[in-house]
Every structure is written in structure tokens, then in C-alpha cells.
Amino acid sequence: MAGSRPVLAVDVGGTKLAAGLVESAGRVLSWTQVPTPVGLDAEQMWRTLDALITDILNGGRVTPTELAGCGCGCGGPMEWPSGLVSPLNIPAWRRFPLRTRLTERLGGIPVRVHNDAICMVAAEHWRGAGRGRDNVLGMVVSTGVGGGLVLDGRLIKGASGNAGHIGHVVVDPDTGPLCSCGGRGCAEAIARGPALVAWAQAEGWRPDQEDATAKDLATDGALGHPIGLAAMRRAGRALGIAIASATSLCDLEVVSVGGGLSQAGPLLFDPLEEALRAHARLAFTRQVRVVPATLGQSAGLVGAAALIFAADRYWHGD
Numbered sequence: 297m298a299g300s301r302p303v304l305a306v307d308v309g310g311t312k313l314a315a316g317l318v319e320s321a322g323r324v325l326s327w328t329q330v331p332t333p334v335g336l337d338a339e340q341m342w343r344t345l346d347a348l349i350t351d352i353l354n355g356g357r358v359t360p361t362e363l364a365g366c367g368c369g370c371g372g373p374m375e376w377p378s379g380l381v382s383p384l385n386i387p388a389w390r391r392f393p394l395r396t397r398l399t400e401r402l403g404g405i406p407v408r409v410h411n412d413a414i415c416m417v418a419a420e421h422w423r424g425a426g427r428g429r430d431n432v433l434g435m436v437v438s439t440g441v442g443g444g445l446v447l448d449g450r451l452i453k454g455a456s457g458n459a460g461h462i463g464h465v466v467v468d469p470d471t472g473p474l475c476s477c478g479g480r481g482c483a484e485a486i487a488r489g490p491a492l493v494a495w496a497q498a499e500g501w502r503p504d505q506e507d508a509t510a511k512d513l514a515t516d517g518a519l520g521h522p523i524g525l526a527a528m529r530r531a532g533r534a535l536g537i538a539i540a541s542a543t544s545l546c547d548l549e550v551v552s553v554g555g556g557l558s559q560a561g562p563l564l565f566d567p568l569e570e571a572l573r574a575h576a577r578l579a580f581t582r583q584v585r586v587v588p589a590t591l592g593q594s595a596g597l598v599g600a601a602a603l604i605f606a607a608d609r610y611w612h613g614d
Contacts, residue, residue, distance in 0.1 A: 302358065303604045304349065304402070306368040307596035308332075308394070309412055310385025310439030311489075311556060313345055315352040316594075318601035320364075322423040324594050326356050332386065341388045342397060349401065365406035366398055367600035369415030371440060376457025377613025379409035384476050385439045408603040408611050413442025414451065414460060415599030416589065418610040420552040421446045422602045424590040429549045433542055434589070435462060436596075437535065437564075438555035441484035447546060451610045463488070465538040483538040487531035489557055496527045514560035528563040535564075536571025543572075543581045554589030561588075 302325060307314040309332060316327030328351055333344055353359065371383030379395025395409040410418075417426070417434025426432035430449040436442045441463030445452045452459045463484035464477055472481025473491065485491055489510030501516070501523040502508045517524025539551050557564060568586060576582055589595050603611045 301362055301364040302356070303364050303601040304353070304358075304360075304366040305597040305600035306345070306349065306366065306398070307412060307415070307600060308345065308368065308370040308381075308383070308386070309436075309596070310371055310383065313348055314597060315345075315348045316597040317352060317356045317358065318597055318605075320605050322419075322598050322601065322605075324597055326352065327594070327597060328352050328355070336388055338388045338390075338392055341386065342392075346401060360402040360405055363402070363405055365408070365604040366402055367415070367603035368394065368398060368407070368409045369412035369596050369600045370394060370409060372411040372413070372442060372461065373456075373458055374409070374411060376410065376453070377408075379407075381409070406604060408607070408613065410600075410603060410611070410613075411442060411444065411458060411461075412436060412596055413463075414444030414610075415603070416442075416554055416595045417444030417446055417460065417552065417599070418451060418602040418606070419591050419595040419597075419599030420554070420589055421451075422606055422610070423598055424595065425552040425587045426550045431547060431549045433460065433462065433539070433546070433548050433551045435535070435539075435551065435553045436555040437487060437531070437553060437557040438489060440488050441482075441535075441555075443542075445546065446609075449609065451612070453612055457613070462538050462542055465541055467534045467537040467541075483534045486534040487557070492527045492531055492557075495530065496523050499523050499526070501527075510557055511559070514557070514563060517560070517563050525563070528560055529567040531557065532564045532567030532569075533571040536568040536573075537575055539568070539584070539586060540572050540575035540581065543576055543584045544578065547580055548584050551584060551586045552589045553586060554592070554595050558588055 445460030
């Protein structure tokens with residue numbers, strides 16, 4: 297039976313490429329990952345992902361015919377459900393036919409590709425912080441800021457499959473920074489890790505360290521560095537305003553926040569809550585809870601598997 301066979305789950309992001317085998321209850325049986333390469337062309341990037349898939353299948357002693365299918369989350373935007381991906385943070389791939397290439401690689405088994413942040417909310421709704429709730433926003437705050445939306449217990453796809461992309465809710469239209477989408481003042485332009493680092497370095501934090509990361513910035517903030525603290529407040533405020541707007545629009549119960557920057561904990565979540573409560577003033581918006589993603593770094597893989605195992609709720613593309 298398909299339900300007794302594992303799913304190959306793939307997570308393609310601007311920071312890492314990951315692959316794993318996931319069983320039908322959402323447990324990750326095995327997984328592996330590599331940093332997302334920079335400076336590669338489209339085919340070199342594909343070969344890197346292909347090698348990762350080979351490693352996980354060989355390690356699990358599984359052939360493609362023994363899989364229930366393959367679910368894949370990838371940074372957006374993308375043309376959905378065809379799976380032509382153009383991740384803002386992976387410039388080598390522009391309209392790259394990821395779904396087709398995975399289908400060919402795996403011998404024609406079912407392959408479903410969705411936005412990585414949508415996979416994250418599917419995971420949190422299926423097996424994580426949003427379990428038992430019908431109206432959930434999932435957010436990934438990392439190299440970019442993405443999101444996915446579950447309303448009335450089902451994933452909302454939108455006209456192009458990109459619904460829930462909260463990273464491009466505008467939170468500072470007048471003085472906010474330019475965003476890679478072409479707009480100004482998007483939540484992503486302020487709160488994504490590389491943008492925070494650039495802002496902090498312009499303010500005098502580790503100005504000559506080219507390999508400084510948002511994790512370094514959060515660590516320094518935790519130690520009391522004023523620019524680190526200010527950067528986390530800056531990110532939290534942007535996210536809180538965006539969540540307030542989304543809650544007013546969608547009548548949310550839970551917002552689950554994952555991704556690397558969420559590991560900053562109260563440094564990020566305290567200013568987020570402050571901004572949210574300042575802007576979410578209607579009675580129904582005050583009920584929303586913002587929580588860290590409970591599935592942590594495995595959320596992307598679990599959500600990718602949900603595209604196969606719980607397709608009635610999370611996949612509407614076939």
C-alpha cells in the first residue's frame with residue numbers, strides 16, 4: 297500500500313538543500329542537507345540536488361519504485377502546479393522545470409512541488425503547532441520571508457499557487473528598503489537575514505566581516521550588543537505589522553513562525569508581539585497566537601511529505 301511506503305521529501309531554499317525519507321505519520325526517518333551553493337549555473341545546481349537525492353535513497357536502501365511519491369518545497373515565486381521555479385534567492389534557476397526534472401529522475405512516480413513556506417504551514421497544520429486549528433498562517437523567516445495559509449482546514453492556493461506570501465506585505469512604504477521583488481518596504485526587505493546583516497553593518501556592526509550572518513547578529517544581540525538588539529527589534533516590528541494585517545484579512549487563529557531567524561527566540565518574538573498587539577486592535581484579531589514552529593528545521597521536509605500523504609488538504613494541483 298502507498299501509505300506504508302515512505303515519501304522522498306525535498307526542501308530547496310536559499311540557505312540549504314535538504315532531502316529526507318518521511319513515513320506516513322510525518323516522522324522523518326532519515327535526512328541529509330548541504331549549504332545551497334552560490335555561483336553555479338542551472339544544471340550545476342540541479343546536479344547538486346540530484347546527488348543529495350541519490351545519497352538519501354542509497355542510505356535508506358530505497359529505490360524510486362518503493363516510494364509513495366516525492367514532495368518538494370522550493371523558494372518562490374513559481375508557476376504552479378507545473379513547478380517552474382524562479383527562487384529569488386537562487387538566481388541560477390529562472391523558470392527551471394523542477395517538477396518535470398524530479399519526475400524524470402524518479403521514474404514517473406507522483407511528484408508535487410510547492411512553495412517552501414507553503415510546505416512549512418502544511419507541516420505545522422498537519423503535525424505541528426497548528427494541529428487541531430482550521431485557520432493558520434505559517435511563516436519562514438530565513439534568507440527570505442515566505443508564508444503559506446490554511447483557512448477552514450485546507451491550504452489556500454490562490455490564483456497562481458502563491459497565496460500566503462506574507463513576505464511581500466508592505467510594512468514601510470515610504471522609508472523602507474527596496475525589495476528584490478521590485479517594491480519598497482516589504483516585510484522581507486526588512487526582516488530577512490541578509491537584509492538585517494546589511495543594515496547592521498551599515499550601522500557599524502562588524503563592518504568588515506564579509507561572512508557575517510544573521511545568526512552572528514542574533515548571538516551578539518543576546519549578549520547585549522546594541523546593534524544586534526536593534527536589528528532584532530527591526531525585524532520583529534516588521535513581522536508583527538505584517539501579521540496584524542494578515543490576521544485582519546484572514547481571521548487567523550495561529551501564526552507559526554519558523555526558519556533560521558526564529559531561533560533568535562525572545563529577541564525576535566518580543567518586539568513582534570509588541571508590534572502585533574499595537575496594530576491588531578479588533579476583538580477577533582486580538583485572539584491570534586504567534587508561536588515558534590514546533591517542527592523546527594524538519595518542517596520543510598514534513599510539509600513536503602504532506603503534499604503526498606495528506607493531499608486532500610494540501611494539494612489541489614492535479
